Structures are given as structure tokens and as C-alpha cells.
Amino acid sequence: MALHTYRIAREPYYCPAGDEIALFEAAHADRLPVMLKGPTGCGKTRFVEHMAWRLGRPLVTVACNEDLTASDLVGRYLLEAEGTVWQDGPLTLAVRHGAICYLDEIVEARADTTVVIHPLADDRRALPLDKRNELVTAHPDFQLVIAYNPGYQSVAKDLKESTKQRFAALEFGYPAAAVEAEIVAHEAGIEPEVARRVVAVAERSRNLRGRGLEEGASTRMLIHAGRLIARGVAPEAACRMAIVLPLTDDSDLRDALAAAVGACF
Amino acid sequence: MDGVDGLIALADVERRLRAYGTALWGVDPPLRPLVGEGDPAALRPCFDADLVRLPAVWPSLALYRAALAHVGAHRMFSRPLPAKGLKPLLTIVVSLVEDARVEHLAMRRLPGLRRLWAPFHRVEPSPSLMAADLLERLARALFDAGYRDGNAWVDKGQRLFFERPERWENPNFSLALGGDLAGDLGKTRVQINARGHRVDPAYRDDNGGLWLYDTPPEPPRDADDPLEAVRPEPMEGEGNRRNGPPQALPAPAPLAAAAETTALRPVARYPEWDHRIGLHRPGFVQVVECEPEHQPPMDVPADHRLAGRVRALIRHAVVARPERLRRQREGDALDLDACIAATAARRHGHAPDMRVYRRVRRRGRDLSVLLLLDASHSTKDPVGDGTVLDLERRSADLLAGALAAAGDRFALAAFRSDGREAVHWLPVKRFAEHYDAAARGRLAGLDGRWSTRMGAAIRHAGTTLAAQPTLRRLLLLVTDGEPSDIDCPDPRHLVEDARKAVRELAGRGIDVVCVALGGDARTHHRIFGRRNVLPVDRVERLPEILPTVYVRLTG
Numbered sequence: 026m027a028l029h030t031y032r033i034a035r036e037p038y039y040c041p042a043g044d045e046i047a048l049f050e051a052a053h054a055d056r057l058p059v060m061l062k063g064p065t066g067c068g069k070t071r072f073v074e075h076m077a078w079r080l081g082r083p084l085v086t087v088a089c090n091e092d093l094t095a096s097d098l099v100g101r102y103l104l105e106a107e108g109t110v111w112q113d114g115p116l117t118l119a120v121r122h123g124a125i126c127y128l129d130e131i132v133e134a135r136a137d138t139t140v141v142i143h144p145l146a147d148d149r150r151a152l153p154l155d156k157r158n159e160l161v162t163a164h165p166d167f168q169l170v171i172a173y174n175p176g177y178q179s180v181a182k183d184l185k186e187s188t189k190q191r192f193a194a195l196e197f198g199y200p201a202a203a204v205e206a207e208i209v210a211h212e213a214g215i216e217p218e219v220a221r222r223v224v225a226v227a228e229r230s231r232n233l234r235g236r237g238l239e240e241g242a243s244t245r246m247l248i249h250a251g252r253l254i255a256r257g258v259a260p261e262a263a264c265r266m267a268i269v270l271p272l273t274d275d276s277d278l279r280d281a282l283a284a285a286v287g288a289c290f
Numbered sequence: 291m292d293g294v295d296g297l298i299a300l301a302d303v304e305r306r307l308r309a310y311g312t313a314l315w316g317v318d319p320p321l322r323p324l325v326g327e328g329d330p331a332a333l334r335p336c337f338d339a340d341l342v343r344l345p346a347v348w349p350s351l352a353l354y355r356a357a358l359a360h361v362g363a364h365r366m367f368s369r370p371l372p373a374k375g376l377k378p379l380l381t382i383v384v385s386l387v388e389d390a391r392v393e394h395l396a397m398r399r400l401p402g403l404r405r406l407w408a409p410f411h412r413v414e415p416s417p418s419l420m421a422a423d424l425l426e427r428l429a430r431a432l433f434d435a436g437y438r439d440g441n442a443w444v445d446k447g448q449r450l451f452f453e454r455p456e457r458w459e460n461p462n463f464s465l466a467l468g469g470d471l472a473g474d475l476g477k478t479r480v481q482i483n484a485r486g487h488r489v490d491p492a493y494r495d496d497n498g499g500l501w502l503y504d505t506p507p508e509p510p511r512d513a514d515d516p517l518e519a520v521r522p523e524p525m526e527g528e529g530n531r532r533n534g535p536p537q538a539l540p541a542p543a544p545l546a547a548a549a550e551t552t553a554l555r556p557v558a559r560y561p562e563w564d565h566r567i568g569l570h571r572p573g574f575v576q577v578v579e580c581e582p583e584h585q586p587p588m589d590v591p592a593d594h595r596l597a598g599r600v601r602a603l604i605r606h607a608v609v610a611r612p613e614r615l616r617r618q619r620e621g622d623a624l625d626l627d628a629c630i631a632a633t634a635a636r637r638h639g640h641a642p643d644m645r646v647y648r649r650v651r652r653r654g655r656d657l658s659v660l661l662l663l664d665a666s667h668s669t670k671d672p673v674g675d676g677t678v679l680d681l682e683r684r685s686a687d688l689l690a691g692a693l694a695a696a697g698d699r700f701a702l703a704a705f706r707s708d709g710r711e712a713v714h715w716l717p718v719k720r721f722a723e724h725y726d727a728a729a730r731g732r733l734a735g736l737d738g739r740w741s742t743r744m745g746a747a748i749r750h751a752g753t754t755l756a757a758q759p760t761l762r763r764l765l766l767l768v769t770d771g772e773p774s775d776i777d778c779p780d781p782r783h784l785v786e787d788a789r790k791a792v793r794e795l796a797g798r799g800i801d802v803v804c805v806a807l808g809g810d811a812r813t814h815h816r817i818f819g820r821r822n823v824l825p826v827d828r829v830e831r832l833p834e835i836l837p838t839v840y841v842r843l844t845g
Contacts, residue, residue, distance in 0.1 A: 092614065096627065101626065101627065101630070102630055102634075103630065104629075104630055104633050104634075108634075108637070109630065109634060222401075225399065225400065228316075229313040229314060230313065232312050232313050232314070232315070232316040233309060233312055233313050235598045236308075236309070236312050236318060236598075237309055239598075277305045277306035277309060278306070278309050280306045280309075280310075281306045281307070281308075281309030281310035281312075281313055282309070282313055284310050284355055285310055285313035285314055286402075287402045287405065287406070288314060288359065288400040288402040288403045288406065289400055289401070289402050290401065290402045
């Protein structure tokens with residue numbers, strides 16, 4: 026079928042931090058559009074993948090960027106030898122055939138792009154394709170999920186009120202230390218004790234949030250550090266490579282953070 | 291990093307030390323330099339509930355780090371004990387046990403701290419029975435479970451300390467064990483010079499922060515004035531201050547009036563609009579420039595988060611955002627939609643539009659902004675824990691710091707009036723100047739007086755802005771009231787004049803936007819036009835709102 030390649034075959038690992046799975050299932054049962062908020066690398070995308078697998082739905086993911094136009098989402102006419110042919114965009118694909126459509130970093134997209142999803146995110150559940158003069162009614166399985174990081178939020182890049190108010194929201198944060206250590210140990214394949222140390226490094230960097238760092242180390246960064254450790258890199262060097270250096274260019278902060286990493290091992 | 295004599299200065303490493311301390315413990319107490327006579331290596335840090343004092347110069351960065359980590363452990367795990375009635379020997383031994391206790395608790399969380407502290411525990415077993423030697427060896431024995439001393443007292447302390455590590459959690463453990471050990475030491479009649487006692491190893495603090503004294507112990511000699519002690523994180527543009535001499539408090543102004551007149555300088559005359567006759571009265575108002583008094587730049591407890599957010603906001607707005615140009619004659623990539631349209635047109639037999647490329651262009655910011663603050667008497671009204679003017683100043687400082695960091699062209703001034711011959715223009719930062727300590731001093735020196743003859747101020751702002759070579763010019767006026775002056779009984783007169791002035795500026799391509807902190811909304815709408823008034827309903831939120839307004843207007 027059209028969405029065959031979008032099915033998730035194996036269970037993506039996800040360690041729940043609260044009741045988010047039950048809440049999402051409830052929202053999905055009614056096909057309510059859901060918005061996932063949270064800092065980068067805290068597991069939003071993984072959560073959606075896990076839920077798509079759990080609910081047995083195909084998942085169409087679109088990473089939004091500044092250049093993403095409405096046609097990139099809904100589709101466009103392409104040229105063929107005989108003339109033009111319509112090509113559905115990822116959103117239209119999901120709407121037609123019934124998938125979870127996940128728009129990542131939605132605020133990055135241009136304002137005209139976000140408006141496209143409005144009729145899908147209310148009780149109309151339809152997608153007008155003005156170029157084709159077609160109204161695509163959403164498949165009963167279609168669900169819209171968007172994610173954004175309120176940390177970047179600025180006036181220029183905020184969701185419109187009219188967009189926000191169409192969604193139910195789940196808030197994500199970095200998991201509690203014990204849970205995060207479990208995730209790092211699982212994903213990176215390192216000993217739980219080492220994972221706990223790596224998480225301690227993350228806490229150090231998160232202490233500096235707003236005091237020089239825009240954001241502390243994400244769970245994703247910790248997993249990267251953990252993978253380096255699993256490859257035999259010394260923990261301090263791994264944390265320096267995967268956490269300290271990517272986080273900041275400020276030499277004082279880097280120095281302080283490196284010293285704090287030293288305190289963790 | 292090493293300076294002369296192998297010493298490094300706190301001022302040079304303060305920023306990274308603070309970041310280190312914050313990273314370890316999540317709190318950021320202000321660091322103050324500690325100055326003393328003699329060998330700096332003999333100085334010991336001290337701390338209390340509010341700040342941490344570290345020697346102004348010290349042998350190494352590692353020593354500073356070790357000291358900060360140790361003090362952080364105290365702040366995390368120690369509870370100050372009442373010192374009343376305790377013998378000096380007892381407090382010394384209890385403090386020593388407490389030092390070891392908090393370090394072990396800290397090392398449970400952050401095992402790497404052992405490597406930081408261990409190099410300073412260098413004392414070796416010796417037959418010496420001097421109290422200072424015994425104490426230093428006990429310090430090592432309690433830090434390092436593998437250390438073997440041989441002295442019965444030290445060994446007893448070590449054995450009891452490591453016997454039941456789960457008791458470390460209990461803050462009273464130090465008092466119990468320390469009391470026991472101090473009793474033993476007292477019985478041996480070892481002489482101890484409690485006053486001259488110096489804690490070893492060097493990274494440990496003088497333990498003053500562990501005890502609650504009825505009368506404070508000798509006040510530590512401080513490098514600068516107490517006002518400085520509550521200084522929050524240095525603001526942008528303040529970077530050089532700490533290296534220079536501390537800002538002297540200004541000599542009390544002899545007589546405000548006398549000081550004022552010397553600084554007054556007529557700079558311009560402007561017409562005033564008389565709405566009754568529908569004509570300008572030429573040269574009716576005189577603007578005098580007066581340098582605001584210098585005050586030490588204000589050190590409000592800045593909200594780090596807010597300051598960071600504002601900086602990010604402004605930076606985001608200032609860094610020219612890319613602009614996509616579609617349907618271009620030449621460019622970096624094909625514009626797919628245009629290509630398809632062109633090909634379709636050709637197949638239909640029409641002439642295709644060959645502008646089929648797209649490219650990305652960085653849009654430069656061609657903008658000058660003048661932030662004009664109302665400094666009339668009414669800005670002295672109290673709001674929260676300060677006045678309206680305090681909030682104006684704080685907001686302006688926050689915004690200006692971020693603008694300076696981001697490199698936008700801006701100027702900062704204030705105005706007030708005392709009749710038509712004396713509309714005061716108080717320049718804080720001109721376009722050509724840097725937003726430095728002097729400008730911050732002038733900002734801090736603004737005070738609220740007299741009235742609000744807005745029209746003349748707007749015209750003068752217009753003259754200043756008109757000289758700027760940028761395409762867009764913006765006057766951002768922050769006011770808490772409506773135009774008024776002592777020589778104008780007709781309230782409508784100055785409103786109409788201000789309205790006229792705004793229109794004159796608009797005619798010269800200068801946008802005027804009013805941030806209204808109060809007053810009659812209708813009057814503001816009349817003067818600036820409905821679209822150009824941004825009412826701030828809660829004045830306390832001005833520091834958050836002003837930068838947002840700026841970004842919205844200029845982004």
C-alpha cells in the first residue's frame with residue numbers, strides 16, 4: 026500500500042516518564058491533534074515513533090525548516106513526458122491513507138505553511154488542495170502531531186494563537202535522573218553505573234542553563250556520550266567530545282564544564 | 291594563566307569559577323575577593339549565607355576550584371551551628387570533622403572531586419605532637435581512608451569516622467565525633483593557638499560560615515565597598531569594570547540646583563504648534579541639554595533568565611534573517627514551481643517566463659533606534675519595590691545591554707521640562723558612543739523632575755534621528771503620562787503640539803512608537819495614532835515587555 030514503507034516494524038525503545046502513553050492513546054482514540062512541547066533531544070520524536078508502533082499506524086514525519094513551503098507539505102504538479110502529474114506531499118499522503126503525520130519543529134516552518142494544517146486540526150478534518158481543486162477528506166486513521174521547542178520561542182518564532190488552540194498538548198522534559206540513566210544505559214549499551222555518571226554530567230550542564238548556556242545537555246547528547254564510552258573511549262574524553270564541545274564555544278564555560286565533568290567520574 | 295610569582299588573580303578566572311561552581315551545585319553565590327597582608331597562599335576562603343570570599347590572588351586555578359567545590363559542599367550539606375559557649379578547640383575539631391563529612395557526601399555524588407582535593411592533602415605521618423600537625427594529619431586521615439598515621443588520636447578519629455558511613459547523612463555526626471575527639475585532645479594537654487589557628491589544607495575555608503556567632507567575628511577585610519557585594523552577574527558592557535579600580539561612590543552633590551545649572555547647555559529652539567490658530571509659533575521652545583549626574587551603575591538583582599532571554603531575543607532579531615527570493619532570473623537553485631509553470635507554458639505554446647531560479651539573500655538591518663525615556667516628576671511614583679523611573683531604567687539597561695551586544699545602532703536619552711525655555715534633554719548614550727560604564731552611570735543618575743513637554747522632545751529626537759544614515763529610523767518613547775507643563779493651562783495645547791510633532795517626524799520618515807505606562811489611552815491614541823501606542827498594563831512587566839516590543843517593531 027501507499028504507506029507501507031512508513032510502518033514501523035520493530036518496537037522503538039521508549040521509557041515513559043509519566044502517563045503520557047495513556048494520554049496519547051486517549052487523544053488518538055478521538056484523533057485529537059496533539060502538540061508535543063519540550064527541549065531538544067528529550068524524546069519527543071522517539072515518543073511519536075513508539076506510539077505509532079504501539080497503535081499500529083504508519084508514521085509520516087516531516088522535519089520542518091525555514092524553506093518548507095506549503096507545496097512541500099501538500100504536494101505539487103510535476104512534469105512528465107505527456108504533461109503534468111500531481112504528486113502528493115507527505116501531509117496529503119498521510120491524510121489520504123490514514124497515518125500519523127508528525128511535523129517536527131513546526132515553528133521553523135513559515136507562517137503560511139502552518140496555516141495549511143488548520144482545517145485538518147479542527148472538526149473539518151479535511152485538506153483543501155487548491156491547485157488541484159480537490160478537498161481531501163481525512164482517512165479515519167489520520168492523526169496530526171506537531172512538536173516544538175518552546176525554548177527557542179521568540180516573537181518571530183511562536184505558534185500563532187489560532188494554531189496553538191487547535192491542539193491538545195503533552196509536555197516533555199528531561200526525565201528524572203534514575204529514568205534517564207536507564208535510558209542512556211539501554212540506548213548506549215553501557216553499565217548502569219557509568220550511565221548514572223553520564224547523567225550527573227548532564228545535571229552539571231543543566232545547572233548552567235540560563236547562566237551562559239542556552240540549554241543543558243539533552244538526553245540525546247548523553248546517549249552519544251554513552252556510545253563513545255561503549256566504544257572504549259574514556260568517559261571524560263567521551264563527555265568532552267559529545268557534550269562539552271558541542272554545547273558551547275565560550276572558552277570560560279567550556280573550561281568550567283570540562284572541570285565539572287572531571288568531578289563526575 | 292599564571293601571573294607574576296606564579297599567582298593567578300581571581301578577577302581573571304572569576305567567570306569560569308562561577309560557571310564551575312554553578313555547574314557543580316546549581317547555585318551561583320557572588321564571589322568576592324579577599325585581600326590580606328603577607329603570603330596570599332596563607333589566606334583561607336570564607337563564606338556565609340550570601341557570598342563566598344576567595345583570596346584576590348592565589349597560587350593556582352586548581353586551588354580556586356578545590357576551594358569553591360568545598361564551599362559548595364558546605365552550602366549543600368552543612369547547617370550552621372550555634373557557637374555560643376563552645377570552646378575554641380571544640381569548634382576547630384568539629385569543623386574539621388564537618389569538612390570531611392560534607393566532602394564525603396559530595397564525593398558520593400561527584401566522585402571525581404576526590405581527584406581535585408586529594409593533591410592538597412600532602413601531610414605525611416610524623417611523630418610531631420603539635421596541635422596544628424595533628425589536626426592536619428587528622429584532616430588527611432578523614433579524607434583518605436587508606437592513609438595510615440600511627441598516632442593513636444588520629445587513628446581513633448579515622449576509625450570512628452569511617453566505621454559507619456551511613457551516619458554522615460546526619461548533621462549532628464560532626465558535633466558528636468568532633469566533641470569526642472576534642473575531649474581527647476584536651477586531655478593530652480596539647481597546646482593550641484585558637485586565634486592563630488589556620489585551617490589546612492589550603493583549599494578549606496576558615497569555617498566561619500559553619501558557626502552562628504552572637505557577635506560577628508572580625509569582619510573580613512574586603513576589597514571594595516559593601517554595595518558591590520550584592521553585585522549580580524556583570525551585565526553586558528561592564529566587562530572591564532572589575533579590572534579597573536572599583537567605582538568610587540560619587541561625592542554627595544553639593545547642591546543639586548547648582549550642579550545642574552553648570553551642566554545646562556542650550557542646544558536648539560523648536561517651534562510649537564498652536565492648534566487654536568492653526569500655526570506654528572516659531573522658536574517658541576528651547577531645548578537645553580544637561581548631562582545626567584553620574585551614579586554608580588545600578589545593580590538591581592538582575593534576573594539571569596530574563597537577561598539571557600532578552601539577549602537571545604535581540605540577537606535573534608538582529609542577525610539578519612535570510613529572505614527567500616523566488617522566480618529570479620539567476621540564482622542558486624531551481625524554483626520548481628516556476629520551472630513547471632514555464633514548461634507548461636511552453637507546451638501550451640505560450641512564451642515561458644524564464645525566471646525559474648531561487649536564491650537566498652541576507653537582509654541587512656538598516657535601522658537606527660532612539661529610546662527616549664520620560665523623566666518627569668510623575669515617574670517617581672512607587673511601583674513594586676521601586677519607582678516607575680527605576681523600572682524605566684532597568685528596562686532600558688537590559689535592552690541597551692542586549693542591543694550593544696548585538697550591534698544595533700541605538701541611542702538612549704531622557705527628557706523633562708520646566709517651562710518652554712527649559713525642555714531638558716538628558717543624553718545617556720549617543721549613537722556614536724559605546725554603551726559602557728559611563729553610559730550606565732548616566733542612566734543610573736537620571737531622576738524624575740518637573741513636567742512632560744512632549745512635542746519639543748519629540749522634535750529634538752527627530753533632529754537626532756534624521757542625522758542617522760539608515761533607511762529606517764525609529765523613536766521609541768516610554769512615558770507614564772500625558773503632555774503637560776507649568777506654563778500651559780490648556781491641556782489640549784501640548785497634546786495637539788505633540789501630535790503635530792509626531793506627524794512632522796512621520797513626514798521625515800521617522801516612526802514614532804509610544805510605550806504607555808499609564809495615562810489616558812485616548813490622549814495617547816490622539817498623539818501617536820492608535821497603532822503606535824503599546825499600553826503596558828502592569829508597569830512591573832516593563833523589563834520583559836520593552837525588548838519584545840523592540841523586536842516586534844524592528845524584526
